[in-house]
Amino acid sequence: GAVVSQHPSRVICKSGTSVKIECRSLDFQATTMFWYRQFPKQSLMLMATSNEGSKATYEQGVEKDKFLINHASLTLSTLTVTSAHPEDSSFYICSAREGQSYEQYFGPGTRLTVT
Amino acid sequence: LAKTTQPISMDSYEGQEVNITCSHNNIATNDYITWYQQFPSQGPRFIIQGYKTKVTNEVASLFIPADRKSSTLSLPRVSLSDTAVYYCLVGEFHTGGFKTIFGAGTRLFVKA
Numbered sequence: 001g002a003v004v005s006q007h008p009s010r011v012i013c014k015s016g017t018s019v020k021i022e023c024r025s026l027d028f029q030a031t032t033m034f035w036y037r038q039f040p041k042q043s044l045m046l047m048a049t050s051n052e053g054s055k056a057t058y059e060q061g062v063e064k065d066k067f068l069i070n071h072a073s074l075t076l077s078t079l080t081v082t083s084a085h086p087e088d089s090s091f092y093i094c095s096a097r098e099g100q101s102y103e104q105y106f107g108p109g110t111r112l113t114v115t
Numbered sequence: 116l117a118k119t120t121q122p123i124s125m126d127s128y129e130g131q132e133v134n135i136t137c138s139h140n141n142i143a144t145n146d147y148i149t150w151y152q153q154f155p156s157q158g159p160r161f162i163i164q165g166y167k168t169k170v171t172n173e174v175a176s177l178f179i180p181a182d183r184k185s186s187t188l189s190l191p192r193v194s195l196s197d198t199a200v201y202y203c204l205v206g207e208f209h210t211g212g213f214k215t216i217f218g219a220g221t222r223l224f225v226k227a
Contacts, residue, residue, distance in 0.1 A: 020227035044217040093158045102147040102206055
């Protein structure tokens with residue numbers, strides 16, 4: 001099946017710094033990529049949807065200037081958490097969709113801890 | 116987007132069949148129904164997808180009645196390793212593109 005990777009798998013950073021998370025589709029071209037955030041014992045919350053070559057569409061309540069999303073190619077999307085604070089500590093998961101498929105392929109997630 | 120409602124948790128024993136029902140009363144004509152499994156600190160894993168009637172694969176069956184307002188994921192003989200959270204999603208194409216929203220999910224506990 002289709003594989004989506006994320007890097008890094010876990011990261012610890014100091015408050016006020018920025019962190020970049022990469023999401024790659026390894027064996028297919030991802031027309032659309034999605035970024036989710038998941039807090040402990042909670043469901044996944046959709047943060048934004050990005051289409052290759054265009055600006056991301058953010059969900060209500062998600063600050064686009066804090067969570068910068070770049071989908072520069074059909075196999076790579078990046079999420080940059082700018083000026084991270086402890087409350088940004090969470091599990092960040094990306095997913096990718098190929099063409100007009102209804103199926104999403106999820107990455108393994110990135111655990112971000114802000115100290 | 117159609118909202119989904121599932122039981123918060125379920126318990127079962129090894130070897131039993133488990134049926135998890137999801138309600139999606141406002142499902143639209145173009146919506147497909149997809150179920151995912153998630154283990155702690157991992158991304159969701161695709162289980163099965165369907166539009167209507169019954170779909171079966173090597174790990175599960177999905178039953179969708181004619182009105183499509185609900186769906187039931189059936190896991191035939193669960194094992195301890197099936198302990199996980201199961202999410203029912205409906206996804207559709209709309210003016211902004213394709214989108215799915217996760218509901219709360221069902222925490223399945225399989226006991227020995």
